[in-house]
Every structure is written in C-alpha cells, then in structure tokens.
Amino acid sequence: MEYPTLVPGTLLRRYKRFLADVRLDDGREVVAHCPNTGSMRAVNVPGCRVWLSPSDNPARKLAWTWELIELPQSDGTTAAASVHTGRANRIVEEALRGNAVEELAGHAMIRREATVEGARLDFRLDNPEHGCTFVEVKQVTLRESDGHGYFPDAVSLRGRKHLETLAALAAQGHRAVLLFCVAHEGIEDVAPATHLDPAYAATFREVVGLGVEVLARRCEVIREDGVPMAIRLGRRLPVSLSREVGPAVVVD
Structure with a gap:
C-alpha cells in the first residue's frame, strides 16, 4: 500500500x-x-x-x-x-491478491467482509478445489516492556466473538484463519495478552485446539530518503499460545 x-x-x-x-x-x-x-x-x-x-x-x-x-x-x-487501524485490511488484501501470503495463496476469488454465524469476518477466499477459507485480520502494535508482541491491547469482547465464529466455521469443515497483521517493526513474535484480557487468551488457546489456524506477518515500511513511502506485509513471525510478560527491556 x-x-x-x-x-x-x-x-x-x-x-x-x-x-x-x-x-x-x-x-x-x-x-x-x-x-x-x-x-x-x-x-x-x-x-x-x-x-x-x-x-x-x-x-x-x-x-x-x-x-x-x-x-x-x-x-x-x-x-x-x-496507528491507522483502517490500513490493516488494505495491506492484507494487497498481499492476498498478490499471493504474497503463501499459506493463503491460489484462491480464485477474494471477497471482503463475509457475514457468517452472526458475525462479520474480514475476508472469504474461494477455491473450487479446496472450498472456502475465512480470514479475520487483527492489527498488532503492542510491544510490551519485555520486548515481545501481544494482542489485544485491552479487553476485547469483539475479538473473542471473532474467535468463536472462526471455531464454529472450522467445526463445519471450513478453513478458518486468524491473521495477525503486525504493524510494528520492532515486534518479532506474537502471543495472546493474558495479562490484559485473560478471557481472550483462554478462548484463543481453545479455538486453536478446535482447528483455527493462526498466522502472523509483520509489516515492512518502505522509505525513500528517510520518508515512509509505502507499507506492505512482510515475513512470517512465530505465534505462541501462551506467554507471561517478562522483565522489562531497558531503553537507554
């Protein structure tokens, strides 16, 4: 973008x-x-x-x-x-249409905002051979003092609802994916923020056990002479099911 x-x-x-x-x-x-x-x-x-x-x-x-x-x-x-949360879906859509997310490449049709199970998810990807894949995108910018990335940055009832919707779709045989769009260049991994929203973290672990896939990709800011010119979805980051916030990283 x-x-x-x-x-x-x-x-x-x-x-x-x-x-x-x-x-x-x-x-x-x-x-x-x-x-x-x-x-x-x-x-x-x-x-x-x-x-x-x-x-x-x-x-x-x-x-x-x-x-x-x-x-x-x-x-x-x-x-x-x-900090612009409205950019995340556009960044992800460009990556999906360019087959830049290998795990989600090769779909014949990409639709935005799919309403299913009483909730609205960000993308529906259709493939005649493999059926449909539902994708919910969450922007991650929280890098705690221990140097790790977390989601959410506050209690998120809506986020839990999206997890439950993805789990219901997985139970029906669909592919259900939670995609963390990590919009912070200093984040190297992601985990649920148990210290901020323990209910979300518990639901997160539960739905992963029920077949929901979790991916994390970090955004890359493209600069020219120090000025940001574009932002795109870059490399894959590891996702942990659980992590306690550790000692602070000292910034001199």
Whole structure:
C-alpha cells in the first residue's frame, strides 16, 4: 500500500480517542485525526516522531490524519508502527491478491467482509478445489516492556466473538484463519495478552485446539530518503499460545 506524501512532526498528546495534537517540523501545531479507537498502549508516546497524511477535502473537519509513529528501541534505533487501524485490511488484501501470503495463496476469488454465524469476518477466499477459507485480520502494535508482541491491547469482547465464529466455521469443515497483521517493526513474535484480557487468551488457546489456524506477518515500511513511502506485509513471525510478560527491556 502506497502512502500519500507524509509530513513529519512530533506527537504532543492524544485525547478524546480521535484527536492528536502534533507539532510539525515547520513549527506549526495542528490537530490530527487519530484513526484508532483502541487503548494504543505503548504506541501513544508523546515526544516521538510521527507522520501525518494531509487532505485537501473541504468537507473534512480535520486536514491531517495520524499514520505512523517512530518508537525508541533498546539498541538505540527506532521502529515505525502504524496507528491507522483502517490500513490493516488494505495491506492484507494487497498481499492476498498478490499471493504474497503463501499459506493463503491460489484462491480464485477474494471477497471482503463475509457475514457468517452472526458475525462479520474480514475476508472469504474461494477455491473450487479446496472450498472456502475465512480470514479475520487483527492489527498488532503492542510491544510490551519485555520486548515481545501481544494482542489485544485491552479487553476485547469483539475479538473473542471473532474467535468463536472462526471455531464454529472450522467445526463445519471450513478453513478458518486468524491473521495477525503486525504493524510494528520492532515486534518479532506474537502471543495472546493474558495479562490484559485473560478471557481472550483462554478462548484463543481453545479455538486453536478446535482447528483455527493462526498466522502472523509483520509489516515492512518502505522509505525513500528517510520518508515512509509505502507499507506492505512482510515475513512470517512465530505465534505462541501462551506467554507471561517478562522483565522489562531497558531503553537507554
């Protein structure tokens, strides 16, 4: 997925869920739309460099949208994380249509938003020889102080419902897949966040035992002269069924 021309700045604060104050590099202070309704645990860090996409649409209340944040890592580098949850399905769809996810390649038809079992899943993939595959996408940006990635970043009743829907489809003989779209360059693995939502973690382990497949792919931010130009789904990451949050990784 290609970005429009992004503008750099510094995050001042996020508030009222949908708003963020940002000081642009040219000194202007602007209010940006924050397209993320979650807790944004570990990615809402004032003082960090952020990237905004501009809009000249006169019908919009806000001319800026918060796209990325650059977060400090333990080795002194920074890692970009996408805070725009609406981008995840587009990133995954491009990868699916390009057969870039080997485990989900070769389908004759890809449909967005399949309503099944009283819930709406993100994708239905149809193949005349192997039937249909249902895919639910979850964006992962939570990198805890121990250096590992977790989902969700807060209690998620909707997330549990999606797991139960996938399990019901697997019981009917369909292929059911949970795909973690890891939108944080510093995350190397993913596990359910037992410390934040133990009920989700328990359901996660249960549905895996019932035949739900779990995949994790990390996004790669493509830069030109340091400016983010595009984001795409990259390499596969390991997924653990359970992990306790360990000691913090010290950031100098």
